[in-house]
Amino acid sequence: MKKSTVDRPWKRPGAAAYARHRIARALRPAVSVYPMPPDIRKDEDVQVRMRDGVTLRLNLFRPAGEGPFPVLLSAHPYGKDSVPERRRGKWSLNPQFRIMNQPEPLRISDQTSWEAPDPVWWAQRGYAVVNLDTRGGGRSEGRGDLLCDQEADDIAQVIAWAAAQPWSTGRVGMLGVSYLALSQYKVAALNPPALKAIAPWEGFTDAYRDFFTPGGVVENGFARVWLLLTGRVARLRTDLAAERRKHPLRDAWWESLTPRLSRITVPILVCASFSDSNLHSVGSMRAFQRVGSAERHAYTHRGPKWASFYGAEALRTQLAFFDRYLRERDVPPPPRLRLEIRDRLDHVVQVRDEREWPLARTDWRRLRLGEGGALSDTEGGAGSVTFDLRREAAVFDHRFDEDTELSGPMTLRLRVATTGAEDPRLFAGIEKWSHGAPVPFEGSYGYGRDLVAQGRLRLALRELDPVLSTPHQPEHTFRTLQPVRDGEEVDVLIPLSSSATLFRAGDKLRLTVAGRYQRPRNPFFGHFPTHYQPTASGRATILWSPENASTLEIPVIPKT
Numbered sequence: 001m002k003k004s005t006v007d008r009p010w011k012r013p014g015a016a017a018y019a020r021h022r023i024a025r026a027l028r029p030a031v032s033v034y035p036m037p038p039d040i041r042k043d044e045d046v047q048v049r050m051r052d053g054v055t056l057r058l059n060l061f062r063p064a065g066e067g068p069f070p071v072l073l074s075a076h077p078y079g080k081d082s083v084p085e086r087r088r089g090k091w092s093l094n095p096q097f098r099i100m101n102q103p104e105p106l107r108i109s110d111q112t113s114w115e116a117p118d119p120v121w122w123a124q125r126g127y128a129v130v131n132l133d134t135r136g137g138g139r140s141e142g143r144g145d146l147l148c149d150q151e152a153d154d155i156a157q158v159i160a161w162a163a164a165q166p167w168s169t170g171r172v173g174m175l176g177v178s179y180l181a182l183s184q185y186k187v188a189a190l191n192p193p194a195l196k197a198i199a200p201w202e203g204f205t206d207a208y209r210d211f212f213t214p215g216g217v218v219e220n221g222f223a224r225v226w227l228l229l230t231g232r233v234a235r236l237r238t239d240l241a242a243e244r245r246k247h248p249l250r251d252a253w254w255e256s257l258t259p260r261l262s263r264i265t266v267p268i269l270v271c272a273s274f275s276d277s278n279l280h281s282v283g284s285m286r287a288f289q290r291v292g293s294a295e296r297h298a299y300t301h302r303g304p305k306w307a308s309f310y311g312a313e314a315l316r317t318q319l320a321f322f323d324r325y326l327r328e329r330d331v332p333p334p335p336r337l338r339l340e341i342r343d344r345l346d347h348v349v350q351v352r353d354e355r356e357w358p359l360a361r362t363d364w365r366r367l368r369l370g371e372g373g374a375l376s377d378t379e380g381g382a383g384s385v386t387f388d389l390r391r392e393a394a395v396f397d398h399r400f401d402e403d404t405e406l407s408g409p410m411t412l413r414l415r416v417a418t419t420g421a422e423d424p425r426l427f428a429g430i431e432k433w434s435h436g437a438p439v440p441f442e443g444s445y446g447y448g449r450d451l452v453a454q455g456r457l458r459l460a461l462r463e464l465d466p467v468l469s470t471p472h473q474p475e476h477t478f479r480t481l482q483p484v485r486d487g488e489e490v491d492v493l494i495p496l497s498s499s500a501t502l503f504r505a506g507d508k509l510r511l512t513v514a515g516r517y518q519r520p521r522n523p524f525f526g527h528f529p530t531h532y533q534p535t536a537s538g539r540a541t542i543l544w545s546p547e548n549a550s551t552l553e554i555p556v557i558p559k560t
Contacts, residue, residue: 101446163194204283216461221531389515408555421538
């Protein structure tokens with residue numbers, strides 16, 4: 001090799017400065033709280049009896065006046081009454097706001113529970129707001145299960161109850177972030193008559209593929225924390241942590257947790273951000289692509305999750321969406337796809353309206369991996385690079401000669417052989433480099449030093465799903481083990497997360513391939529609490545030739 005083609009992407013400059021900034025934000029989160037004004041009516045622990053005799057409880061917020069009002073509902077197991085409190089002259093905050101970096105300010109009322117819509121803000125705009133403790137959560141009775149059909153049926157019954165109340169117009173919508181987005185899919189697939197619109201704001205749609213075992217690789221960082229915490233705040237029948245260990249492949253049990261997106265027909269506004277690829281981004285975009293709704297809309301961004309959700313632009317979009325479909329006002333529909341393009345963490349280059357994802361006019365280009373760490377759109381000779389799966393990453397660079405927008409998913413195609421590696425895994429990352437330094441982007445859990453895009457694959461689960469795969473978005477079945485023999489050359493496809501990124505003339509795209517996750521786990525400067533099971537040991541060799549190229553497919557958007 002002409003020069004070193006290995007790297008250590010988990011060691012990047014600027015860690016100390018980032019750690020100082022993150023600690024400061026943890027001590028003083030950029031979250032301001034305002035008290036609920038007296039003209040908002042709040043009814044606490046309103047009881048709704050389910051068909052099986054279990055009583056669920058909700059908090060109801062209504063504007064001044066008798067109504068009737070359209071209804072906005074959120075449902076979750078986290079506890080509807082876990083809200084900011086005034087203590088010694090200061091507002092207490094949900095600890096997640098301290099654990100997860102808050103790079104931009106946000107403002108919520110003292111009635112806002114974790115990742116729920118601010119009920120005061122919505123009531124002031126003429127909506128009745130329902131915050132529901134799901135079965136087994138908060139003050140609701142019974143024992144529940146996460147992501148289950150019973151939960152969806154319960155919510156459908158609460159929707160029917162809300163529609164029948166004298167203060168209600170009979171038209172109900174759903175809104176919320178993360179689990180409060182997940183809880184919308186299955187109930188929407190039931191098509192309860194009073195549910196007229198949903199807005200799942202960043203919510204995965206396939207628990208195995210998107211979160212617990214992406215690429216067939218077990219996530220045991222945030223997943224472990226989340227399962228532990230939900231088990232403490234909610235009374236659950238099923239130990240999801242134990243069940244996932246019993247089901248390492250994507251079998252019928254995982255399928256039972258997955259919503260039938262094609263059955264969703266109500267208008268939908270889905271937030272499919274590019275800043276949550278370790279959790280919700282892939283599944284959110286899948287929802288936009290696969291729901292049966294004729295009126296479907298996507299709002300994309302690469303900003304901080306909660307500052308974006310509670311921010312002025314997102315609120316305007318949400319309000320217009322619900323005014324149109326719940327109030328039946330003559331309001332223009334949102335864009336089919338709001339696309340936000342960035343060139344770095346804190347700079348939006350452009351926001352424009354699009355129609356589909358991926359964009360129909362995309363120029364799909366295949367960059368060939370080559371000798372000396374080259375990543376080129378021209379054909380080269382045969383070659384290879386070998387690296388230690390735990391200590392090194394293979395690295396390939398492509399320099400852009402002109403400003404180039406990459407908006408869409410990427411796909412890595414590799415010819416690879418491993419030695420001394422039991423059950424190998426590969427992790428691929430895309431970085432942007434400018435003026436000799438990596439450019440950071442917003443990532444999951446408030447991480448501010450993220451990659452442009454990423455993907456991973458357990459090589460024994462490389463079987464492709466011919467039904468779900470599309471030409472530029474391959475999907476794996478994760479149902480059949482195909483163990484890799486020592487030294488065996490195999491062809492693999494690794495789908496990478498979507499992004500919308502501008503590379504300036506002279507900038508480099510850097511592809512890194514390793515046997516471990518490519519960001520450190522350190523809670524101060526790393527991507528805490530993210531953690532994926534790494535390859536334990538061994539070496540990998542990536543090979544290429546004119547007849548069997550290893551390539552990175554990139555989505556170039558032609559200039560208009």
